[in-house]
Amino acid sequence: MEIVINGTAREVADDMSLDRAVELISSAATGIAAAVNGEVVRRGSWPSTRLASGDQVDVLTAVQGG
């Protein structure tokens, strides 16, 4: 299926879990957060969150700013 991670469309395995999708972007143990279709998903819930075709996944961290 196709999902969009940080604005880029990617072909991934069907029913991929959110923790696997995040791993495609970062392996950081702390300092990152993820949202699916704009809703923040707690880190503890990443493995049990199944993604669906067309989902928009955002993986964020702190950068210089302000």
Added chain:
Amino acid sequence: MTEVQGDDPLVLGGQKFGSRLIMGTGGAPSLDVLGRALTASGTEVTTVAMRRIDPASPGSVLDLLAERGIKVLPNTAGCFTAAEAVRTARLAAEALATTWVKLEVIADEVTLLPDPVELLDAAERLVAEGFTVLPYTNDDPVLARRLEQAGCAAVMPLGAPIGSGLGIRNPHNIELMVHAASVPVILDAGVGTASDAAFAMELGCSAVLLATSVTRARDPELMAAAMRSAVIAGRLAFRAGRIPRRFYAVASSPPVTG
């Protein structure tokens, strides 16, 4: 330990800080330069923005702050609506394990001025969710009062638009806020050089938040040291009490006699 002998610490969101200079991290030419500037500034709280991870990005601003024992204050820079700001604050809380947020809800890209309606809405929602909300606001004493009533832990009026370096355009309004507020008033944005930071403190602000004036200075580390001294000087002057302005001279030497 405060930077001014005999001074009270800055109390923000129930925490005490010796330094009254809050730094931002935007605009620095490199992490190395930023790190040296932060050390020179003596800051204990520093803002960061939340963005999509860029795998090509070198180093981490979080490591830089952690190494120096500086508290991370995530902001909602780039948000135009209350909904966006609330979501960004939640992401920051999840990523950084903090419930503090510098709330920015801007109206447009040209002025970067706060949108007061969206700002107050976002502040009310985030306070209800248990956040310690530090709102970047206009130099409007009435809006500041509404933000305080909404439960914000401070009010942070701009001296002038972000990055403009125009100084404090309406010092009377800043003084009105200081007189009315029971939470810290923190001058946020507009500082161009050290005298602007000192002036903010002389007006009675509890702290100054700045970034561009340091990070885009020719020598950021040196300007950070200047800002540190300026905030201390302004605080000392505020505590000492300035003399009244007079139309005519008042001789400082005794009259010549005999």
